[in-house]
């Protein structure tokens with residue numbers, strides 16, 4: 001079902017400082033910050049030759065990454081995103097198998113449909129699916 005690794009997301013309380021680590025220390029191509037109020041995050045994209053890193057900072061008072069940062073104030077790996085050909089079919093198949101699907105399919109940071117799967121059903125890792 002899953003295809004390419006689309007991105008790995010890292011939660012941070014200080015987006016500017018984290019972007020500087022990737023840009024200035026690691027020498028990566030780093031975007032300007034994009035606010036995504038529908039997702040409750042501001043994101044910076046780090047372009048790597050074979051995938052992307054998303055640096056995420058909470059946006060608004062109901063951010064889905066706020067509780068994570070309370071537990072890990074220095075930040076950390078938040079989710080992995082795999083590409084699928086048909087996101088509705090993937091969601092339905094996983095839900096039928098008993099996996100917890102978190103909310104509805106939404107349009108994600110790359111303008112494509114995305115949906116999240118509960119970390120407790122995926123080896124302790126929050127999984128995002130993105131339609132390729």
Ligand SMILES: CC[C@@H](C(=O)O)C(=O)SCCNC(=O)CCNC(=O)[C@H](O)C(C)(C)COP(=O)(O)OP(=O)(O)OC[C@H]1O[C@@H](n2cnc3c(N)ncnc32)[C@H](O)[C@@H]1OP(=O)(O)O
Pocket residue numbers: 009036039041043054056064065067068077078079081102107108109110114116118119120124125126128
């Ligand atoms: C940039 C836009 C978009 C894109 O296109 O790429 C994005 O990536 S947006 C990214 C942010 N959006 C989301 O994360 C949406 C989905 N997330 C959620 O629905 C919630 O965050 C959650 C996963 C259900 C957790 O909700 P929360 O209120 O934080 O619940 P708990 O704190 O009670 O956590 C329950 C349980 O799960 C563990 N947990 C939580 N988050 C993670 C995580 N990221 N990775 C691994 N494990 C996680 C948490 O520790 C709890 O465990 P226990 O303490 O053992 O119960």
Ligand SMILES: [Co+2]
Pocket residue numbers: 007009054079081128
């Ligand atoms: Co993501």
